[in-house]
Every structure is written in C-alpha cells, then in structure tokens.
Amino acid sequence: MSLPSAELPAPLSAAIEARLEGRAQTMLRERARRLSEGYRARQSTLETIRDEADALAYAATRMPATYAAIVTALGRLKEACPVFAPRRMLDAGCGLGAAAAAAATAWPSVDEIAFLDRSALFLRFATELMKESGPASTIEAIQADFAEAQAIEAAPFDLVVVGYALTEIAESKLPAVVDRLWAQTSGALVIVEPGTPRDHARLMGVRSRLLALGANIIAPCPHQAPCPLMAPDWCHFSVRLPRRRAHRLVKGADAPFEDEKFAYLAVGRFGPDAPPSARIIGPRRANKIGVSLKLCADKAFRETFIPKRDKPRYEQIRRKDWGDPLRAPAEEI
Numbered sequence: 001m002s003l004p005s006a007e008l009p010a011p012l013s014a015a016i017e018a019r020l021e022g023r024a025q026t027m028l029r030e031r032a033r034r035l036s037e038g039y040r041a042r043q044s045t046l047e048t049i050r051d052e053a054d055a056l057a058y059a060a061t062r063m064p065a066t067y068a069a070i071v072t073a074l075g076r077l078k079e080a081c082p083v084f085a086p087r088r089m090l091d092a093g094c095g096l097g098a099a100a101a102a103a104a105t106a107w108p109s110v111d112e113i114a115f116l117d118r119s120a121l122f123l124r125f126a127t128e129l130m131k132e133s134g135p136a137s138t139i140e141a142i143q144a145d146f147a148e149a150q151a152i153e154a155a156p157f158d159l160v161v162v163g164y165a166l167t168e169i170a171e172s173k174l175p176a177v178v179d180r181l182w183a184q185t186s187g188a189l190v191i192v193e194p195g196t197p198r199d200h201a202r203l204m205g206v207r208s209r210l211l212a213l214g215a216n217i218i219a220p221c222p223h224q225a226p227c228p229l230m231a232p233d234w235c236h237f238s239v240r241l242p243r244r245r246a247h248r249l250v251k252g253a254d255a256p257f258e259d260e261k262f263a264y265l266a267v268g269r270f271g272p273d274a275p276p277s278a279r280i281i282g283p284r285r286a287n288k289i290g291v292s293l294k295l296c297a298d299k300a301f302r303e304t305f306i307p308k309r310d311k312p313r314y315e316q317i318r319r320k321d322w323g324d325p326l327r328a329p330a331e332e333i
C-alpha cells in the first residue's frame with residue numbers, strides 16, 4: 001500500500017492562494033520570518049500568530065509541511081490497519097486544519113470533523129478552508145484549551161489527531177492532556193510532533209502513559225515494549241514535499257522542495273492487523289556492495305548491513321526506505 005501524496009490537496013492550496021492574493025509579498029515574507037524565529041525560540045502559536053496576516057504566513061509556509069508530516073503518519077496507520085475507516089474525527093490543536101485535511105485525504109469515509117483550538121482566529125480560518133475545499137459534510141468548531149481540566153463536550157471520536165500541538169503543552173500538564181485525548185478516542189489517536197530529540201523524548205513519555213491506559217501501539221514502534229533507543233539517539237522520520245510558488249515566494253526560498261522532519265505515534269483501541277517485525281528508523285545508506293539500515297526490531301534497536309550478494313535478504317529491502325515497516329522474520333533481516 002503506498003502512502004498518500006505529501007502535497008496539499010489542490011482545492012485546499014487554491015483556497016489558501018486565493019487568500020494570499022493581493023497581500024503585499026514583503027509584509028507576508030516579514031511575517032513568515034518572524035514566525036519561524038518565534039518557533040525556533042520555542043514560543044507558542046498564541047504568542048507567534050496574532051492576526052490574520054500571521055495566520056496567512058503560517059498557511060503559506062508551515063501548513064504544507066505539517067500537512068505532509070500528518071498525512072504520512074496517517075498513511076502509516078492506514079497501512080497497519082487497512083480495515084479502519086473512521087467517520088468522525090477530532091482535529092485537536094487544529095490551527096488551520098492540516099490534520100482534518102490529511103484525514104479526509106487518507107480516508108474518504110471521514111465526513112464529520114470537529115476542530116478544537118483555543119484560538120478563535122484559527123477556528124474560523126480552519127472552518128472556512130474546510131468548507132471551501134474539503135469533503136466533510138458536518139463541521140464543528142470547539143473553542144477550548146485542552147491543557148485545562150475542562151471536559152471536551154463531545155462523544156468520543158473514531159479518530160483523534162493532534163498535529164504539532166502537544167509540543168506547546170507544559171511538561172507538567174502533558175499526562176492530563178493525554179488522558180483527556182485518549183478518553184475522546186473510540187478508535188485511533190495519532191500524535192505528530194516536530195522531529196527533534198526534545199519532542200521524541202516527550203512523545204516516549206506520552207507513549208508510556210497511553211500504554212498504561214490500555215492503548216495498543218500501532219506505529220511506528222513494531223512492539224509494545226519500552227522504547228529501546230538511548231539519548232542522544234531519537235526516533236524521527238522525514239517527508240519530502242514540493243514547494244508551490246506561493247510557498248517559495250513567502251518563504252523567500254528557491255528550492256522546489258523541502259524535507260520536513262517529524263516524530264509520531266499512532267495508538268488505538270485495537271492493534272495493528274499484523275505487527276511488522278521491524279521498522280526502518282533512519283535514512284538508508286547504500287553503497288556498491290550493499291545497504292545499511294537502522295532498525296527498531298524485535299524490541300531492540302540495531303544497525304544491519306545487507307550485502308547485495310545475499311540476494312534473498314537484499315530483495316526484501318531493495319525498495320524499502322526510512323519509515324517503512326519490514327515483515328520478514330526478525331532473524332532474516
């Protein structure tokens with residue numbers, strides 16, 4: 001099964017580009033520069049995005065990348081659980097709705113979307129963009145702070161996705177937030193975070209918490225045991241996305257693509273159909289005589305070299321890359 005395209009769906013790009021039209025390029029570029037400085041300084045979105053122009057700069061320069069990472073993580077969930085077909089989904093910390101758009105791409109069955117954010121500006125924007133470009137027939141906007149002890153007043157959702165939002169939650173509040181999100185999940189919960197050592201470490205804390213609550217790990221880990229990686233190593237993935245013209249102009253960048261690094265965790269009330277024996281957790285390094293792979297396998301982390309002359313083993317991994325699951329028995333990889 002191939003992963004969904006990492007590119008923003010054309011109707012969504014068109015809806016964003018229509019809003020960028022007529023806005024001064026220099027102003028948008030300045031907002032985008034401030035935005036990335038703010039995120040680099042670990043400011044929250046609330047501090048960084050203060051008005052519509054900031055939100056537009058986010059739409060042009062960050063949303064294509066967060067969408068690409070989220071749709072890839074959802075593709076991994078779909079690959080592991082091909083019969084799962086969510087209908088109601090919650091996009092928690094929705095921003096402009098990248099996770100809802102990604103879920104609608106991954107599963108045409110999604111027809112009811114709830115956006116949750118503490119920002120009224122984002123909720124309005126996400127709702128408008130989805131109405132203009134998405135297939136969902138029912139859209140609800142919930143203005144709430146999910147770090148506060150208020151219940152989310154909605155029945156549990158088939159799918160809950162949190163994209164690049166837990167990273168903004170204080171460490172002390174994370175366990176309660178995770179408990180709340182899990183309580184809202186009747187099917188699967190997917191968390192996508194920036195691919196940094198800090199966010200990986202926090203995600204592993206979240207993973208332990210979810211395991212204690214009875215969740216099944218679906219991806220990326222091929223097992224339910226404690227994460228075998230030791231700092232300073234960390235588990236993250238990468239997705240290449242094309243930069244459309246508006247993206248390049250507002251970012252002031254020439255390259256026609258960028259690589260987004262992300263960490264993710266997909267858990268469920270159900271487990272994967274057939275757990276893989278391993279997952280490739282680093283870029284493949286190939287040379288004339290074979291390929292080196294970094295694997296999370298068999299509850300342990302290991303590096304393996306597969307020479308080309310070992311034809312049966314080489315054949316199994318020839319087309320595999322960073323992020324892919326492997327299904328061969330662990331001792332054969």
Ligand SMILES: C[S@@+](CC[C@H](N)C(=O)[O-])C[C@H]1O[C@@H](n2cnc3c(N)ncnc32)[C@H](O)[C@@H]1O
Pocket residue numbers: 045046062063066067092093094095096097098099116117118119122144145146147148162163164165168169
């Ligand atoms: C970096 S943006 C990510 C937006 C979107 N999910 C994406 O992937 O493009 C983080 C979002 O989480 C929201 N957020 C952060 N903390 C929140 C909280 N405690 N309650 C509700 N929303 C929150 C912010 O308002 C912002 O929209």
